[in-house]
Amino acid sequence: MKCFRMPEERKSKMYEKWLEAEKRWIGEYCSRVKKRSIMRVVPAVLIISGLLLGILAAVSGENIAEQAVGGMLLGAVVCAVYLIFLLPGLSPGRFVKKISRTVNKLGLSDAEKEQLGREFLEAEADAEGTIVFQMSGPKSKNTPARFVKSEHYAMLEGGYPYAILVRLAEIGRISCSQESKSAVTRSGNISTTYQFTLYTIGFYRKDREQRGLSEEELPDEAMGFFDREVRDRAMKLLEK
8 A cells, every 4th residue: 555645845824825915915016016107108209209209200200100209119118118118026925935935034934934824814805903004115115014013923025025034932122212214216327215114013023142142133134114103003012
């Protein structure tokens, strides 16, 4: 009789179900951005490039129709390059891989992944365990974000890095702070510097002393928020 052996790296069903839920959640945002780019940005670039070369042709006495068509073809090339860089970054699977890497850093067993998946599915379905908001700071592009707190874990997703996950049993102290930050955005040859405040939640593990770290040093993990009210709401969930 043959003995059936389960795959060594079998993933938990609840964990996979949770990852699928995460994929659907961020997938809605990805679909909106893709649709907006294809339905608005691409036609606008084609029209503007065609009109621009058509006007230049009229001024220089060249064939307006030929130059307008040439302008639209040039716009099509620009749009193709734009979409080549845009679309891969808007793959929901890409975001799920980032979450998986974050989970793997904690070194969870299959049973712990099962627990994590079950807890987060329950927490994300409960308005009292989840805070949904938008990242509204510099370079954030108003991407969807949420803070989720379950019985044994807490996660912030939607920022940079995309997912920050902590196992609460390892945490000895949690603190709030704020930092003055600056960010530079560029548009063509023009650079603009923004000043903003980042509101943070710092997590200090229980084994800091064994690792030679003092309480005055940086926390082991930190979550950053552009909105103080959102940060304070997340802190209240952690204090429950």
